[in-house]
Amino acid sequence: MTESFTATDPTTGTVVRAVPVLDEAALEGVLAAAEDAYETWRRWPIADRAAVLRDVARAMRDDVERLAMLMTEEVGKPITEARGEVNKAAWAAEHYADHAEEYLAPDEIASDATRSYVQHLPLGPVLGVLPWNAPFWLAFRFCAPALMAGNTCVMKHDRNVPGCAEAIAEVIARVAAEHGAPTAILQNAPMGHELVQTALRDGRIRAVSLTGSERAGAAVASTAAREIKPAVLELGGSDPAIVLADADLEKAAAAITTMRIINAGQSCIAAKRVIVEETVYEEFLAMYAERLSSLKMGDPRSEETQVGPIARADLRENLHRQVTESVTQGAKLLFGGEIPDGEGYFYPVTLLSDVEPGMTACAEETFGPVAVVMPAANADAALAMANDTPYGLGASVWTSSPERGEQIAREIVAGQVAINGIVKTDPRLPSGGVKRSGFGRELGLDGIREFVNRQQIWVGPAVT
Template sequence: MLKVINPTSGQTLHSYPALDATAMGAIIRSSHTAFGSWCQTSFKERADVLNRVAILMREQETRLAQLMTLEMGKPVREARGEVRKAAWCAEHYAAHAADYLTPLTLQSDARRSYVQYLPLGPVLGILPWNAPFWLAFRFCAPALMAGNTCLMKHDPHVPACAEAIADLFEQAGAPAGILHNLPLATASIESAIRHPLVRAISFTGSSAAGSRVAALAAAAIKPAVLELGGSDPAIVLKDADLELAADTIALSRVINAGQSCIAAKRIIVEAPIHDHFVELLKTRLAAFKSGDPADPTTDIGPLAREDLRTVLARQVDETIAAGARCLLGGYIPEGTGFFYPVTLLTNVRNDMTACREETFGPVAVVLQADNAEQAVQIANDTEYGLAASIWTEHSRGESLARDIEAGQVVINGLVKTDPRLPSGGIKRSGYGRELGPQGIMEFVNLQQVWVGPGRD
């Protein structure tokens, strides 16, 4: 059984049955059967399905958002925004997939030669709990528009969200089997990856789990995209707009109660402005309201699980013990639910726990750098390479971006994912890209076609 604890109350919310091996095999075969006809449909036919699903999501925004609030504690305001963003992703690929996958003519000795982009078959998406709707559509919208079918193995802590996503396709009259909910226990994932009818893997989650998925996919010689953890730097230089930087970095650190791979986690501030910026950041972080995520005035809800809070508390405690100064929060509060207060740590060094490990919660850590060059050095001194932000004059920021070891760099703005732009990491933050024109290319066969007779 997939047992869900309401993170706000700490009480059991509901339980869903997990599939056994027989049921899993039947669903994978159904996905393969559906692929036989879905891959022959036109882009317009596929787009019609995705657009109908998007309309349903917008119409049912309140109900769908409530599922996230109940299962993983997302504040209702953010949850509603996530539903709208997932609908946008579906609409974006419905509108642009045909252009993204236009065959590419290349000159050769052939009468005509080109590359065409063909679907692979059933794609297995292994998804996390922190953005149940957005991450599901980030996976399935491009894959479906490319002509693949999708097997959605969602996190066991959001089974109602997963069921609702699959139901949207049924409500939309989508062809049977193009998107299946695959509610598996963690122990069953390996057999799903190895199944001969599963042709590719998309995984979003921790670096440790991603390493295991990568090994399994490689052993089966299957393509995989991995979007893994991050310890994202936000570099604030002395010529930055400090008010805007403080506003944006504070928001980045508390969105989804800090449970985001691309949140600003290591805030690296140039020495001349360090103390002033810390005060600006502290004021903003202290103003956020923590509480019941169902209350529309709440900014920060609970962490999704008790074990996540335990890990976060250890990371904070170890960092303080190593010499960091705690200006806000830094303790597990009394009461029900898995809440953790907004926490601000200063005097942090890059060798401390909060910098070496990914912190998944509303904990901001500030490091000091003597100059821009040292700030970049600190930013790159990590095993992760997902995203980063730089706060400085824009042309200088663009120049520095080339020196940042990350898959995504934002200059003077909020690091976020956007269906129009590719997203992904390097180093232990993963490989491959999702979203944008590059994302839809990950799960296609780039087939070269040479038409003769050849030319001299």
């Protein structure tokens, strides 16, 4: 029987689609097509590549309702958030269409040459291994810079979002054909773990980008290292939000609620540990609880829904384990924390207070609508707690003094820090982690230069 990637609607628990996975012969076809497309695409003028990406963005915006509903069906993302994600993916395509020429411009470097510089040339087909939680945004975060640099893309999307993966590949192929570009500049390659390793070992794949779990990242990174291929990894996070005594508590509570609850809390850069100075702890906790408790959970197809279901049954079970273990360990359950009756994989917005380092909800990454609040004696203690994690993806600092926030940011071990703002990904700014959150950067200038050959050129004669 042919293996399939199956999408289950987490609102109802029913299967909505199944897509057969590739076998070795089909993978060979994908890799051959990616290599052939690369030999043409890399020679296309950057302005012509940009025209393709701009029309991809336009096509996605014109079809936003259908594309958004695919995410709502396959991962339970509220329809309002799903529309926003399609538009953000289109923004990424447009951003790199507008700025790739600037980002890839040669760096002139003085030496003993008449002229010396570094130019940025494509590498070849790049493998993207992607997760389910933001299927359009994460795909374009990977492919938009890679394509604009002249690479081609082989996209191995998560097994739970086959409809999203097919739609992404279809719109890019259709628009590419309209421009006379190779239709295989990005291909959807549904495949199991063994074939991912086969693809990575193949000489036609020149690099890999993975967003996902530590386990998946370790497996991909080890193979990439053995094959001497560049890799970018964005893995898990346990992002702290440090609320200092001088912060605007109302604004902090509102923004941290948004950070915690986007996509039902199923985000690597969600605010997972809220660390509050003791002198304002109770005041902040009351504001935060009021906002969290007012959020509406329900059918993600409804315009009013703010919190949809958890994407899979096993993810909900693990989240509930983290909550119950933390309560057993001494955390206070203020509300939520019970699996509701009925169909689907819903989990209520849950607030745990008085959480201490070492408790499960603090030591592990929580992927769901579970908010954790921790008291800290002072700013130094808050900083120490923020860094007491194997992860280092994002963080935020809330204070009335931006200068103080910047000083604290330099002491936080994380790839990005927001001061008095939401931790988010933005095509203009580099994003990535340190420690067990991964390595390399996506987005911005750094992102497009991850998968290029930074070729040094020395032009004689030598200058004496």
